[in-house]
Amino acid sequence: MLFRHREGASMSARTAHRLVWLAALLPSVIFLAHLDASAIASTSAVLNSTGRLTGVAGLSMLLMAAILSARVPGFDRPFGGLTRLWRTHHLLGAWSLILLLLHPVLLAFSAAGASIDSAAATLLPPLSDLASWSGWAALVLMMIFLAPSFSFFGRPRYERWKKIHRLAGPAVALALVHDFWLSRGLPTWLDIALWSALALLAVGAVGWRFVFSRRIGRLAYTVSEVTAVANNVVELSLEPHGRKLRHEAGNFIYLTLEDASLAAGRGEEHPYTLSSSPDERQLRVAIKSLGDASRATQTIRPGTTARVEGPYGRFFVTPDRVPEPELWVAGGIGVTPFLARMRHLQRRGETADVCMIFCVQDPAREIFATELQNLADQLEGFRLNIHYFYREGPLSGSYLDEACPDISRRSVYICGPEPLNALVQQHAAAAGIAASRIHTEEFELL
Ligand SMILES: Cc1cc2nc3c(=O)[nH]c(=O)nc-3n(C[C@H](O)[C@H](O)[C@H](O)COP(=O)(O)OP(=O)(O)OC[C@H]3O[C@@H](n4cnc5c(N)ncnc54)[C@H](O)[C@@H]3O)c2cc1C
Numbered sequence: 001m002l003f004r005h006r007e008g009a010s011m012s013a014r015t016a017h018r019l020v021w022l023a024a025l026l027p028s029v030i031f032l033a034h035l036d037a038s039a040i041a042s043t044s045a046v047l048n049s050t051g052r053l054t055g056v057a058g059l060s061m062l063l064m065a066a067i068l069s070a071r072v073p074g075f076d077r078p079f080g081g082l083t084r085l086w087r088t089h090h091l092l093g094a095w096s097l098i099l100l101l102l103h104p105v106l107l108a109f110s111a112a113g114a115s116i117d118s119a120a121a122t123l124l125p126p127l128s129d130l131a132s133w134s135g136w137a138a139l140v141l142m143m144i145f146l147a148p149s150f151s152f153f154g155r156p157r158y159e160r161w162k163k164i165h166r167l168a169g170p171a172v173a174l175a176l177v178h179d180f181w182l183s184r185g186l187p188t189w190l191d192i193a194l195w196s197a198l199a200l201l202a203v204g205a206v207g208w209r210f211v212f213s214r215r216i217g218r219l220a221y222t223v224s225e226v227t228a229v230a231n232n233v234v235e236l237s238l239e240p241h242g243r244k245l246r247h248e249a250g251n252f253i254y255l256t257l258e259d260a261s262l263a264a265g266r267g268e269e270h271p272y273t274l275s276s277s278p279d280e281r282q283l284r285v286a287i288k289s290l291g292d293a294s295r296a297t298q299t300i301r302p303g304t305t306a307r308v309e310g311p312y313g314r315f316f317v318t319p320d321r322v323p324e325p326e327l328w329v330a331g332g333i334g335v336t337p338f339l340a341r342m343r344h345l346q347r348r349g350e351t352a353d354v355c356m357i358f359c360v361q362d363p364a365r366e367i368f369a370t371e372l373q374n375l376a377d378q379l380e381g382f383r384l385n386i387h388y389f390y391r392e393g394p395l396s397g398s399y400l401d402e403a404c405p406d407i408s409r410r411s412v413y414i415c416g417p418e419p420l421n422a423l424v425q426q427h428a429a430a431a432g433i434a435a436s437r438i439h440t441e442e443f444e445l446l
Contacts, residue, residue, distance in 0.1 A: 013080030017088050020079075024064040024092060027194055028057040034186055044113030051106030058099030059175050062142075063198040065092035066172055070205035071213065073310055082252075082312040083442045090149065097146050100139055100175075135178035141171035158291075159268060172202060218256070218307040219245055224282060226300055229367045232289040233333065234298050235275060237282045238306055245308055247278050249341035250315030250441070255285060257297065259304040265293025269309065273336040273441070277344035278319075283308065286367070288333040315441045316341060316413065322352040322381075324411060327404050329395075329424045331359045331416020332367075337441055338415070339368055342375040342382075351380040355404035359420060361389045395420060397427045407431050415441040 031053060039049040068089040076082040104123060112119035125132040145167035148160075176199055183191050208217075225237040245253065254269040270293055276284035289295040315337050322345065330338050335358055345352050356376070360366045366386055376384040385403040387395055400407060408431040414424045421440050428438050 012078065013084065016078040016080075017084075020064060020068065020088055020092075024061045025057065027060040027198075028053060030190070030194065031056045031186060034190075042113070044110045047106050047110035047113070051103055051110055054099040054106060055103040055179070058096045058103060059179055059195075060198060061092045061096035061099065062172060062175060063195075063202045065089050065096060066168065066202035067198070067205045068092070069168075070208050071309075071312070072208055073217070073312060076312055077314050081314040081441075083444075093146055093149065097142050100142065104135070104139075131178060131181035134174045134181065138171045138174035138178060141167045141174065145171065169206060172199075213309060218309045219243060221283065221306040221308050223257070223300060223302055223304040223306055226302055228298075229286060230365060232298065233286055233367050234300070235284055235286040236297075236300065236306075237276075237284050238308065239282050244281065245283060245311060247274055247283075247311035248316070249274075249278060249319040249344045250313060250337040251311035252313045253283070253285070253308050253310035254312075256307040256309075257300060257304055258306065259300055262300065263292075263296040265296050268293055269307075270294070271312070271443075273313075273340065273443075274311070275336045275339045275343075277340060277347050279344070279347060286333065286336050286339070290333075313441065315415070315439060317411070317439070320344065320348065321350050322354055325353040325406070325409055326355075327400075327407055327410040327412045327428070328354055328356040329359070329400075329412070329414045329416065329420065330356070331420040332361075332365070334415035334417070334441070334443065335368060335372070336415075338413070339372065342372065342379065346375050346378050353381040354379070355383045355385070355407075355410065357385045357387055357395070357400070357403055359387045359389065359395055359416060362391070363388065395423060397423070397430075400424065400427050408433060411437040411439070413439045413441075415443070 035049055038045060040046050068085055071082070076085045079085040079088070108119045108122040111122045122132075127133070145164050148164055176195060179195060180192070183195075186194070220241040221238040222241065223236050224239040227235045227237075229235050247253075250273070252271050252273040255272050256267060256269045257265065259266060272285040272287060274283055275286045276282065287294050287297050289298050319341060328338050338356065338358075342352075356372075358366070358369075358372065360369075363369075366388075369386060372384055376382045383403075387399060387403075389395075392399065404410070407428065410433070412424065412428045412433060414421050421442075425438055425440065429435065
């Protein structure tokens with residue numbers, strides 16, 4: 001089961017994303033400001049200027065995408081969480097590829113104004129022209145590492161996709177070599193200062209992600225208990241070796257398990273939402289078998305060493321209390337952020353005017369149902385409804401209205417498969433709920 005969503009972001013998150021785009025476009029603005037009248041003196045000159053502009057814009061978006069890949073805990077919060085931040089990373093990568101593909105084509109059209117031979121030489125420079133070939137090499141690497149992200153050739157296994165994505169490093173380096181070598185249009189000092197600053201930030205981001213976070217960003221834990229919640233879901237309790245991760249309800253972590261006997265996924269980092277309350281000593285994660293690694297985790301043994309990185313994400317606006325009425329809709333394993341918040345609210349003795357709809361296929365798959373009911377009974381104002389797909393069909397607008405007649409006055413939180421997310425978002429929007437009050441979590445980062 002894959003979880004994905006599209007949603008309206010809060011005002012501040014939207015502003016943060018806009019600032020990223022503005023920063024990515026800044027080199028293009030500076031480039032345009034330095035153009036003189038000769039840049040638009042003829043069709044060929046316009047094509048040449050546009051070709052160089054696509055190079056500048058494509059490179060700055062590529063570098064900005066690299067900067068956003070840092071995965072520093074907390075950095076994602078102003079952006080509304082890591083999943084949303086990575087959507088912008090994704091878009092920047094896609095636009096950078098499109099612009100950098102246009103770059104040589106426009107320059108060749110411009111050169112065609114002089115002669116077909118010079119157009120051909122732009123597209124296929126002599127072997128000795130290493131400056132141009134470094135640009136071509138960067139572009140080829142980009143096509144290789146970005147194509148799987150956009151499903152051109154189907155969906156690769158996540159770990160394979162990640163390995164291919166590492167080609168981004170050499171691609172960025174070659175694109176910078178190409179730029180420093182050939183760049184024309186900006187004063188040299190400005191050219192060097194601009195690209196060096198962006199390149200340093202990108203190197204810092206990648207350095208954090210692949211070197212420092214592994215040494216200082218990961219906390220050591222031991223799997224202390226494994227509870228079978230259903231026949232394909234286990235909840236792991238994790239005991240800290242030293243410092244405990246601080247987090248809030250709704251956050252997720254990257255978990256790396258080191259059990260030598262694991263059939264798959266040993267040493268791989270996988271994102272899981274914390275199902276424990278932030279004030280518990282141990283961390284808990286509930287893991288459903290959705291692929292090789294999560295299937296192997298079903299038989300993990302207590303005593304296994306685990307590394308925890310995070311926390312990431314920002315699902316709940318007020319994770320510690322429910323100041324205004326809320327509607328929660330969970331689908332299957334998408335119940336984990338809600339479970340964490342219920343456990344937390346109950347421990348704090350909070351009241352919670354919440355109408356929760358938990359969608360499962362049949363009673364055999366209603367994970368945590370007994371605990372959810374117990375927690376609901378202890379939280380004043382909380383109403384829990386369980387919707388069974390096989391008995392009642394897909395969740396519908398009329399079911400939502402019946403289970404939660406005052407939906408229009410509630411903030412909405414959804415975590416489940418895409419069709420469920422889409423249906424509830426549409427219904428909530430039709431009920432007049434502003435997009436900024438509809439929040440979704442996605443269990444899908446690609
Ligand atoms: C923010 C977030 C929170 C999540 N919370 C939970 C949870 O509480 N409980 C739960 O059971 N599952 C959760 N998941 C899903 C879980 O991460 C995947 O099921 C797991 O990583 C699958 O790995 P696999 O090797 O078993 O399957 P694969 O077949 O390798 O992958 C299945 C799909 O899972 C995703 N995936 C796999 N590995 C990764 C990775 N390292 N990083 C990002 N995505 C990956 C990919 O989209 C892939 O297509 C969450 C995912 C995200 C993004």
